[in-house]
Amino acid sequence: MSTVKPRIKLDKKEAKKGDLVEVKALVAHVMETGQRKSADGKVIPRKILNKFTCTVNGKEVFSADFEPAVSANPYIQFKFRANESGPVVLTWIDDDGSKIVGEDSIKVL
């Protein structure tokens, strides 16, 4: 799963201190609910990304827990307040324990 590359977009590369920065991210994943049955009647086991976190310069600014009711190829959009420059790291955790990580950066003027 580590080969999956999330698409991340920040609405600005540089921000004044205190400005709000909007993050949009999309990651390819089946988000199998565990409710569906295959043609032979067996339940398809659940496999979703159950947790998402965003850190800016190592500090967590936003996180989320996902349930199977989140659509396939989960999209997430949120904002954070620009306090310091640094990497913006987005991490999704799969039910199987694997991680999908994407990175961008913000420069605070």
Added chain:
Amino acid sequence: MKVSVTRRQTLLTGAAAIVAAGFGLPSTPAHAANDLEELSKKFTGGKTPIAGKVKLDLPEIAENGNTVPMTVSVESPMTDQSYVSEVIVLADGNPRAGIATFRFSPASGVAEANTRIRLANTQNIVAIAKMNDGTFYTASKEVKVTIGGCGG
């Protein structure tokens, strides 16, 4: 004689079936109970959330229940003194009520998140926000779903 008994039996069976159907209907409402009550109580710790401050932005009619855009936002200054710490989003008509939980901090700047969700049928979406002072606010919205998102 034999014929009339058979007919009586047939009639009785038919009557029983009608009665059963009559009793069967109310027990299967359009919104079968899921774990919404349980999850919301767990989230609030038994407190009753106050209506207001929370805004749920969803389409009135969702053509495709597999991917319904959903934005939840909460009015708050988001300062160290007063901020939204957590928001839970639940649905009363999905097989399981849980959709997502969002966690904020003063560093979030604004308590707002958007994602795309699955809805099995027409139902109510409920959002409950937890403030840093331990109070809870809530909002709900009905979404009409044309094609359900459970893929079955």
